Amino acid sequence: MKKQLLNASNWIGIFYFIVTLFAALPTICFADCNCSDWISKGGYCVAYVRSRINSLPSPQGAAAINIPSNKDIKDVEEGDAAIFAVGKYGHVAYVEKVNRDNNGKAVSINVSEMNYGKNYTLDEFVKRWNPDKKNAKSELDRAVCCGVTSLYMVQKPRTSIPIKSIDHIWSPNHNSNAKQSQPHNSNNYQIRISNIDDFGECKVNGHEVASANYYEDTGWKDISSKLHSGENEIEFKVKNRNEGFTYYFGFMENNHIKWEKSCGKVGSKGCDEHLSKDKTLTKKIKVKI
Numbered sequence: 001m002k003k004q005l006l007n008a009s010n011w012i013g014i015f016y017f018i019v020t021l022f023a024a025l026p027t028i029c030f031a032d033c034n035c036s037d038w039i040s041k042g043g044y045c046v047a048y049v050r051s052r053i054n055s056l057p058s059p060q061g062a063a064a065i066n067i068p069s070n071k072d073i074k075d076v077e078e079g080d081a082a083i084f085a086v087g088k089y090g091h092v093a094y095v096e097k098v099n100r101d102n103n104g105k106a107v108s109i110n111v112s113e114m115n116y117g118k119n120y121t122l123d124e125f126v127k128r129w130n131p132d133k134k135n136a137k138s139e140l141d142r143a144v145c146c147g148v149t150s151l152y153m154v155q156k157p158r159t160s161i162p163i164k165s166i167d168h169i170w171s172p173n174h175n176s177n178a179k180q181s182q183p184h185n186s187n188n189y190q191i192r193i194s195n196i197d198d199f200g201e202c203k204v205n206g207h208e209v210a211s212a213n214y215y216e217d218t219g220w221k222d223i224s225s226k227l228h229s230g231e232n233e234i235e236f237k238v239k240n241r242n243e244g245f246t247y248y249f250g251f252m253e254n255n256h257i258k259w260e261k262s263c264g265k266v267g268s269k270g271c272d273e274h275l276s277k278d279k280t281l282t283k284k285i286k287v288k289i
Contacts, residue, residue, distance in 0.1 A: 035146035043114060043148075043152040043219075044147070044152070045093065045116065048094070048112075048155055052094045056170065069169060070169075070171055073166050073168065074105070075169075076163070076169050077098060078098060079094075079171075080170065080173075081170045081171075081172075082094075083167055083169070084165065085167045091116060092113075093111035106163050109161050110157065110158070110161070111161060112155060112156070114154060114155050114156075115149050115153075115154075116149070117149035118150050119144055119150070122137060122140055125143065129215065130214055130215065153217055153219060155192075156219075187224070187253060187289075188254050188255065189227055190223060191204075191218075191221055191250065192221065192252070193210055193212040193216075193218045193236070194212065194248045195264070196248075197244065198240045199211070199212070199213055199238070200239075201239075202234065202235065202237075203235045204233070205226065205232055207226065209221065209223050220252060231287070232288070233285075233286060234251060234285050236282070236283045237282045241279060246263060249262070
């Protein structure tokens with residue numbers, strides 16, 4: 001029986017293997033497209049899952065899903081990587097929860113993921129990425145060729161995915177030497193930058209951990225490994241050439257939002273706060289571990 005693949009005709013989940021294979025090259029090409037800029041932004045599904053499971057193995061080819069399965073699908077657990085044969089390249093997602101029947105059998109999973117979206121229309125692409133108008137159509141065609149979807153660089157949850165839709169599972173717990181991206185106290189800390197006009201960044205203890213340009217959304221990025229015992233400083237900053245800037249900054253601990261600030265709506269309504277003389281606005285929080 002042919003497996004139903006999560007509405008693959010309408011949705012594209014991109015597991016972009018070329019990220020690791022050719023990361024050392026100055027120009028990254030795939031399917032006759034130069035994808036270096038898209039890869040450097042880190043918005044593909046595999047980049048997100050690696051932010052949650054830093055021991056996820058590097059793919060060995062660019063044409064098919066070939067990260068080896070190391071666990072039976074029926075034994076899937078929270079914290080595993082679920083891999084699906086959807087779209088042209090495939091898709092990987094992080095398993096947040098396993099839903100079981102009354103007998104304890106896994107029947108579906110809830111995941112978090114990036115880049116599991118539809119193809120952009122031209123208007124949507126221009127609004128999100130603001131390319132040069134003369135080159136907008138060719139830039140959209142290149143984005144599609146590079147596997148960029150409407151949810152590129154956007155981290156979103158998806159629930160109740162049937163077990164039968166999973167193609168295989170890779171578990172970091174299968175190898176005792178594998179380590180997930182968790183701090184020493186086993187808590188998980190994440191930040192997010194979105195709703196940005198013109199540029200936003202985040203630093204943890206003085207070191208940049210994330211940035212976003214106009215209309216971009218970093219999704220929730222794990223910063224656990226950047227924190228140390230004692231007091232830590234997380235600094236968010238938005239920069240703008242003129243007035244009318246916007247931003248969203250968020251901090252999450254163990255999947256619960258502990259702090260967030262936002263102002264304005266990108267592309268629609270500017271923030272009513274005021275920038276400093278150097279055209280920046282800074283928000284700082286202290287986190288004690």
